[in-house]
Amino acid sequence: MNAGQSVGGTGGGAGEHDFVVVANRLPVDLVTANDGSTEWKASPGGLVSALSPILEARQGCWIGWPGVADAAPEPFHNDAGALLYPVTLSEYDFTAFYEGFSNATLWPLYHDLIVPPTYHREWWAAYRDVNTRFAEHAAVIAAPGATVWVQDYQLQLVPGILRQLRPDVRIGFFAHIPFPHPDIFRQLPWRHEIIRGLLGADVVGFQLVSDANHFIQLVDAGYGAAGHTVTGGTASLREITARITTPDSREVGVAAFPISLDSGSQAKRSAGDEHEIARLRADLGNPQVVFLGVDRLDYTKGIVERLQAFEELLEAGAFAPSDVSFVQLATPSRERIDHYRRTRSVVEETVGRINGRFSTLGHPVVHYQHTSVPKHTLQLYYQLADVMVVTPFKDGMNLVAKEYVACHDDGSGALVLSEFAGAAQELQQAVLCNPFDMESIKTAMVTAATGLREHPERMRERMQHMHEHVLEYDVARWAQTFLTSLDEFA
Ligand code: ADQ
DSSP, X not given: OOTXXXXXXXXXXXXXXXXXXXXXXXXXXXXXXXXXOEEEEEOOXXXXXXXXXXXXXXXXXXXXXXXXXXXXXXXXXXXXXXXXXXXXXXXXXXXXXXXXXXXXXXXXXXXXXXXXXXXXXXXXXXXXXXXXXXXXXXXXXXXXXXXXXXXXXXXXXXXXXXXXXXXXSEEXXXXXXXXXXXXXXXXXXXXXXXXXXXXXXXXXXXXXXXXXXXXXXHHXXXXXXXXXXXXXXXXXXXXOOEEEEXXXXXXXXXXXXXXXXXXXXXXXXXXXXXXXXXXXXXXXXXXSEEEEEEEESOXXXXXXXXXXXXXXXXXXXXXXXXXXXXXXXXXXXOTTSHHHHHHHHHHHHHHHHHHHHHOBTTBOSEEEEOSOOOHHHHHHHHHHOSEEEEOOSSBSOOHHHHHHXXXXXXXXXXXXEETTBGGGGTOTTSEEEOTTOHHHHHHHHHHHHHHHHHOHHHHHHHHHHHHHHHHHSOXXXXXXXXXXXXXXXX
């Protein structure tokens, strides 16, 4: 364990927790104010709202990085009574483990090589070290027979290391991002180690059945170690049918558990929202159609391409500039990594060019904000937007698409959605497009906008159908389904 960290203080004793979540980030961030004082700020997110009730009910513990290099705060209880257990990452860990191996090696590899992954042995060593640190903390905190739920691609070695340290605990792993086809995954110099790490879990969950099957195919082909047998055929949705038997006769269940959101809270409107939305629309110059994009600024999300599609539609006269607005909100993300900087610069150049060509004084056609907005503001934008444009080249799920649908309980609006977003498997009534094909994005944007005008009833039915699905399959159900499968399987 790192210096300065103990499970004492307000944190409770070691080995007491029956339910432990291990994630790269804590559900709160350590924020430093101008006067140098620090405070914890909740980071609202689907995972946090999904797991908080379970953490509370099970007196759980959440292990994660507090978001600041070299910070070593003591474990503490949050208002809901869960123990938050910070793991220290040094500046070097942040550079080599997080920015390097997690986000410049694994992220592009797992998103089908949209940009070339970088392979560095030092980054791999840092990834292994940091994963070992997380696993050691979990081993200290987990009670005998506890359930430990490990999250995402930054921590794929944790199940294997923890299994060795604590063979008594029940381990689940969930991958939030895609799991690539074996032909792509095989590039990774440390492919065996990663598969072995994941096989330390009792249940390995993915967003899509295809992701789960890629993993099964790799194990079946001998990656990880020889001697694993696969039974039950291909993976299933929300239930474990496919199993892997390890050489030491352990069973690992593999299935798809598509993640969702706290849909009920998204759908709720406050008094005064209508007025706010009308004001926003007036600020935009009361266009007939408001298009909206909301993303982390990431090259996987296809932001530039959707803006280019909009530009070509304006150029071709499909829309008059005075009739339409495109609002693009982009949260700053991974800003020190080269490809992210380049993507930001191309996005901003594209916004500038489109506005230079088609705006009039006081009425830009594209409204771009490089910032994170509060949850309620985001909901107002979702409600305002006539057409939501979600065009990732590859995405594990894409919660933005589901958030938009959750905010349209009246069936208004239309969703343009990439076939390559995991969400497209469930939201089949969206206007689907191929983000690699400019004509396909343009056609989808026109189909959505004209559909709202010419076939409002048909569009309403489609949106309502998707809305009901998102409300029924919410994030609480996702967590419950995963944990029930883990309880029954392990
Ligand atoms: P992300 O790649 O971050 O998540 P996504 O699922 O769309 O992608 O989640 C982004 C979240 O950030 C959404 O909740 C959205 O509301 C919020 N957000 C984006 N821009 C914002 C802005 N400007 N202001 C405020 N909030 C903003 C990864 C995977 C996804 C997977 C999720 C969950 O890449 O495929 O769906 O994890 O498993």
